[in-house]
Amino acid sequence: MKEMTCKLLVIGAGPGGYVCAIRAGQLGIDTVIVEKARPGGTCLNVGCIPSKALIHAADEFHKIVGMAGGKDPLGISLAKPAIDLKQTVGWKDGIVGRLTTGVARLMKKAGVKSVHGTALFRDGKTVVVETETGEQLIRAEQVVIATGSTPVELPFLPFGGLVMSSTEALALETVPKGLAVIGGGYIGLELGTAFAKLGSRVTVVEAASRILPNWDADLTRPVMKRLDGLGIAVLTETKARRMTSEGDALLVERADGSEERIACDKVLVTVGRKPLVEGWGLEEIDLDRDGPFIRIDEQCRTSMRGVFAIGDVTGEPMLAHRAMAQGEMVAEIVAGHRRSWDKRAIPAVCFTDPEIVSVGLSPDEARAVAGEIKLGQFPFVANGRAMTLQSEEGFVRVVARADNHLVLGIQAVGAGVSELSAAFGLAIEMGARLEDIAGTIHAHPTLGEASQEAALKALGQALHI
Numbered sequence: 001m002k003e004m005t006c007k008l009l010v011i012g013a014g015p016g017g018y019v020c021a022i023r024a025g026q027l028g029i030d031t032v033i034v035e036k037a038r039p040g041g042t043c044l045n046v047g048c049i050p051s052k053a054l055i056h057a058a059d060e061f062h063k064i065v066g067m068a069g070g071k072d073p074l075g076i077s078l079a080k081p082a083i084d085l086k087q088t089v090g091w092k093d094g095i096v097g098r099l100t101t102g103v104a105r106l107m108k109k110a111g112v113k114s115v116h117g118t119a120l121f122r123d124g125k126t127v128v129v130e131t132e133t134g135e136q137l138i139r140a141e142q143v144v145i146a147t148g149s150t151p152v153e154l155p156f157l158p159f160g161g162l163v164m165s166s167t168e169a170l171a172l173e174t175v176p177k178g179l180a181v182i183g184g185g186y187i188g189l190e191l192g193t194a195f196a197k198l199g200s201r202v203t204v205v206e207a208a209s210r211i212l213p214n215w216d217a218d219l220t221r222p223v224m225k226r227l228d229g230l231g232i233a234v235l236t237e238t239k240a241r242r243m244t245s246e247g248d249a250l251l252v253e254r255a256d257g258s259e260e261r262i263a264c265d266k267v268l269v270t271v272g273r274k275p276l277v278e279g280w281g282l283e284e285i286d287l288d289r290d291g292p293f294i295r296i297d298e299q300c301r302t303s304m305r306g307v308f309a310i311g312d313v314t315g316e317p318m319l320a321h322r323a324m325a326q327g328e329m330v331a332e333i334v335a336g337h338r339r340s341w342d343k344r345a346i347p348a349v350c351f352t353d354p355e356i357v358s359v360g361l362s363p364d365e366a367r368a369v370a371g372e373i374k375l376g377q378f379p380f381v382a383n384g385r386a387m388t389l390q391s392e393e394g395f396v397r398v399v400a401r402a403d404n405h406l407v408l409g410i411q412a413v414g415a416g417v418s419e420l421s422a423a424f425g426l427a428i429e430m431g432a433r434l435e436d437i438a439g440t441i442h443a444h445p446t447l448g449e450a451s452q453e454a455a456l457k458a459l460g461q462a463l464h465i
């Protein structure tokens, strides 16, 4: 068996692992990264990027279909449009290819050694990698576990045939006629909306009493309205049960115990993701857990000295930018820098229609922490830019402490608000007060002006409403 040693071994080249390896390499740390598939992990290959590519294609197609229907208020008309999903998927794969090749190049440029294969723990500091050319033993002084997560499977609807996870849904080459989406979280709604815009008849089945249950109702209401407008049926307090024996419909159980049939030719199961902590020897090193996740402290250290864990394997929020921030921090800690992990300003974004973004605390969470709060909300219906973009739905909301006006949270719902998340994060990260946001000159006409107006409103000084 071939053997190698290194100072830092990173297992998994998703956004957590590859960012950690690049930063470690840049800092002169002798780093090896092991990846069993393509660099980029879930995010670049079957998650964030492919889903946003599909959403963009679906938005474009839907817009054109609207114009072809002769109902376009701008007066644009077109002949009957069509979509070749195979070509769309090819375009998406091209983007994924460019990004994953770029990641491999960046790691190489930083001097990181890449090993392709599945890592199996032998002990906390030693792994054996099953590569195409045989086994490779790697001994490291410090180890970073960045193995990510996989979709949760329903035992009564196993993946295969017409039952798919998000991975298969993102590779479909024809648009399903009837699509049942099990799970009304962000992944199910993003993909369900995209397929509805591409022409599928979509039904969302959600066991809870509302979709996006982790988001407050004010933020999800515009999304509900839009789902309805797109003809997407949302069945809440409903449980998926099984496929019919003919395999042409999903049987679901409503809250009152009645059974309903949802005709479909594809079923997309998006009921959550689970950390990849089994099947590769992690059990052997017996790290402390938080439920299924690896327990970490504010420096991403696990219960074993010299072993770190980052990204989805460490729990919620399972988001690429959280994994990346952790990866960068761990590399700097290994290099001897003083760093710690502050999760206050991790933005959460739903790329639904309209989009939702939240950074920091919701009004209820802020009240629990600070007692009295100041809250300002400004609607896009009063924002000039939103009008010119034909996207007047939604608002920006700023939440601050009542005593010193420290901004605790900013949320928004509306078309394109994901792009405001950086400004929201910056405000919270820098400890902005309401006066800081209100006093920042925002370019006109932009959607961002709604944040300034929301802050002004919280101060009782709104100008445009």
Ligand code: FAD
Pocket (backbone or CB within 6 Å): 011, 012, 013, 014, 015, 016, 017, 034, 035, 036, 037, 038, 039, 040, 041, 042, 043, 044, 046, 047, 048, 049, 051, 117, 118, 119, 120, 146, 147, 148, 149, 166, 187, 276, 280, 310, 311, 312, 313, 318, 319, 320, 321, 322, 323, 351
């Ligand atoms: P991963 O990206 O899962 O990477 C882990 C890597 O480890 C994988 O490449 C895997 O092959 C490798 N690996 C695992 N075990 C081993 C082993 N034993 N040996 C070698 N290699 C191994 N997040 C966002 O922030 N924004 C979004 O818009 C967004 N959209 C999403 C859409 C979808 C459809 C999905 C499924 C996810 C989305 N996410 C999004 C979540 C995001 O993809 C994850 O949070 C992120 O990829 C986690 O990064 P990670 O590095 O922890 O793990």
